[in-house]
Amino acid sequence: MTATEQVPVLRCAGVVKRFDHHTVLRSIDIDVAEHEVVTLIGASGSGKSTLLRCINLLETVDDGSIHLDGVDITDPRVDADNVRRRIGVVFQAYNLFPHMTVLDNVMLAPRLVNKIPRDQAEDRAMTLLRRVNLSEKAKEYPDRLSGGQQQRVAIVRALANDPRLLLLDEITSALDPELVGEVLALIRELKDQRMTIVMATHEMAFARQAADRVCFLDGGRLLEQGPPEQVLVDPVEPRTRQFLARIIEAGRL
Amino acid sequence: MTVPAEAFPHIDDDPPPSDLQRWREDYRRRRARRSTVIASVSTVVFLAVVLVAIFLSPGWPRVRQSFFDGAVARDALPDILRGLWLNVRVLAVTAVLVVVVGLLVAALRTLRGPIYFPVRALAAAYTDFFRGMPLIILLYLVGFGLPGLQLQGIPNSPVVLGTVALVLTYSAYVSEVFRAGIESVHPSQRAAARSLGLTYGQTMRRVVLPQAVRRVAPPLLNDFVALQKDVGLISVLGALDAVRQAQIHSDETFNFTPYLVAGLLFVLLAFPMIRVADWVSVRAARRQQASGSL
Numbered sequence: 001m002t003a004t005e006q007v008p009v010l011r012c013a014g015v016v017k018r019f020d021h022h023t024v025l026r027s028i029d030i031d032v033a034e035h036e037v038v039t040l041i042g043a044s045g046s047g048k049s050t051l052l053r054c055i056n057l058l059e060t061v062d063d064g065s066i067h068l069d070g071v072d073i074t075d076p077r078v079d080a081d082n083v084r085r086r087i088g089v090v091f092q093a094y095n096l097f098p099h100m101t102v103l104d105n106v107m108l109a110p111r112l113v114n115k116i117p118r119d120q121a122e123d124r125a126m127t128l129l130r131r132v133n134l135s136e137k138a139k140e141y142p143d144r145l146s147g148g149q150q151q152r153v154a155i156v157r158a159l160a161n162d163p164r165l166l167l168l169d170e171i172t173s174a175l176d177p178e179l180v181g182e183v184l185a186l187i188r189e190l191k192d193q194r195m196t197i198v199m200a201t202h203e204m205a206f207a208r209q210a211a212d213r214v215c216f217l218d219g220g221r222l223l224e225q226g227p228p229e230q231v232l233v234d235p236v237e238p239r240t241r242q243f244l245a246r247i248i249e250a251g252r253l
Numbered sequence: 254m255t256v257p258a259e260a261f262p263h264i265d266d267d268p269p270p271s272d273l274q275r276w277r278e279d280y281r282r283r284r285a286r287r288s289t290v291i292a293s294v295s296t297v298v299f300l301a302v303v304l305v306a307i308f309l310s311p312g313w314p315r316v317r318q319s320f321f322d323g324a325v326a327r328d329a330l331p332d333i334l335r336g337l338w339l340n341v342r343v344l345a346v347t348a349v350l351v352v353v354v355g356l357l358v359a360a361l362r363t364l365r366g367p368i369y370f371p372v373r374a375l376a377a378a379y380t381d382f383f384r385g386m387p388l389i390i391l392l393y394l395v396g397f398g399l400p401g402l403q404l405q406g407i408p409n410s411p412v413v414l415g416t417v418a419l420v421l422t423y424s425a426y427v428s429e430v431f432r433a434g435i436e437s438v439h440p441s442q443r444a445a446a447r448s449l450g451l452t453y454g455q456t457m458r459r460v461v462l463p464q465a466v467r468r469v470a471p472p473l474l475n476d477f478v479a480l481q482k483d484v485g486l487i488s489v490l491g492a493l494d495a496v497r498q499a500q501i502h503s504d505e506t507f508n509f510t511p512y513l514v515a516g517l518l519f520v521l522l523a524f525p526m527i528r529v530a531d532w533v534s535v536r537a538a539r540r541q542q543a544s545g546s547l
Binding site for chain 2: 023065
């Protein structure tokens with residue numbers, strides 16, 4: 001990288017992760033530039049979720065390094081909470097706190113972590129909820145919302161801290177097809193607002209429209225990456241072709 | 254280069270760790286060592302201060318004479334140990350009965366359907382009553398009251414009657430722990446089991462109870478540790494257990510050392526169980542969390 005180039009928001013260099021005797025990630029290198037939307041595709045068990053968990057320091061890497069805005073966050077001296085504050089994560093199963101209202105879910109981190117006073121945090125949370133058309137659900141409890149609504153709340157909760165980087169871990173996998181659309185529309189909106197996003201997904205059609213870059217993971221390796229029209233339409237690697245053929249067979253592209 | 258997903262090579266095939274990783278591991282080891290050193294030093298200093306404060310205090314000689322008399326302890330130990338053996342036997346019998354009765358009451362309380370209302374109500378009344386009743390009063394009522402009726406078939410032994418009182422009280426506690434466990438199993442589990450054609454009983458036995466029992470193992474062990482101490486209460490009925498033996502020796506010598514000996518033996522008895530309880534909770538927590546360091 002030359003000095004004139006911008007420092008990438010996220011840089012993974014040779015990331016290795018093992019669980020007992022399985023090596024789940026084998027030397028993954030990925031750079032994500034500011035305002036870039038990168039999708040990770042690949043079969044279940046290919047390492048997509050593990051990579052996201054490593055980036056958020058939910059897992060300790062077994063080798064290599066991960067840099068956020070040029071700072072090595074895998075350095076053991078780094079304050080992990082401080083790193084996580086700058087990264088928003090949305091999980092497949094929403095992971096909303098069932099004992100809090102929607103509004104309290106969204107306000108929790110701003111109030112506890114960023115010490116924002118209640119009324120200010122509430123204003124901001126309501127603004128965010130209005131943006132996803134859920135302001136009238138603010139006083140409801142998560143379990144009374146549909147899956148799509150819950151996932152939108154989870155996204156808003158992740159955004160409430162103004163993260164530098166948004167990690168989305170198969171956020172539409174638990175939703176029925178009707179509800180997938182509303183969540184993906186929100187992601188597209190975030191992309192238009194120039195959010196930097198890394199998302200693991202099985203939604204190839206969405207990856208094709210919205211992603212700047214598609215990365216294909218297989219057996220813990222980053223096998224192929226490039227613009228979606230290349231990786232998804234005319235892949236170089238036979239494994240990618242095989243994977244996409246199966247997806248097309250299943251009618252998901 | 255392609256690696257089929259199903260052919261994860263063994264860890265030995267991985268390249269050796271990089272310099273960065275070796276530095277990181279070394280750094281973490283150094284931090285761990287430093288924490289150990291700090292913990293050891295602070296513990297030693299703390300203990301030294303406490304011990305010096307105790308031994309230099311003006312009342313210490315009198316305390317030692319009254320609570321730590323070696324000769325009295327040696328004299329009382331055999332009798333107290335014999336008494337403790339009685340406590341251990343009562344404990345074993347009580348614990349088994351408590352689990353059986355507690356599970357039964359919990360199962361009765363969770364029965365659905367209007368026809369079971371009387372059973373449910375009876376089980377609820379039982380737990381409410383015996384959880385509220387002080388154990389010591391129950392011991393007097395069962396241990397002295399029942400034999401006083403002079404009815405046929407009622408045992409006379411303070412040991413048996415004490416065990417009955419303990420089982421009555423502890424089953425009420427434990428049934429509530431079991432019930433909490435049963436109700437904490439998500440309804441979708443029942444739905445899945447019933448949709449497979451399992452009956453209510455089969456669902457309970459094969460699906461709900463195994464999950465419930467595993468979940469409540471730590472609080473159950475906690476109750477067991479409490480029971481371990483409370484078996485000493487049968488001494489109020491005159492059973493010659495460790496507490497009663499200590500009392501006899503204490504009265505003979507006008508010294509409190511026998512009580513201390515009996516107390517320490519109870520602590521030793523509880524110790525392995527407390528460790529097991531800790532271990533079970535840690536294991537349960539580890540199993541339920543996906544992984545990671547949160």
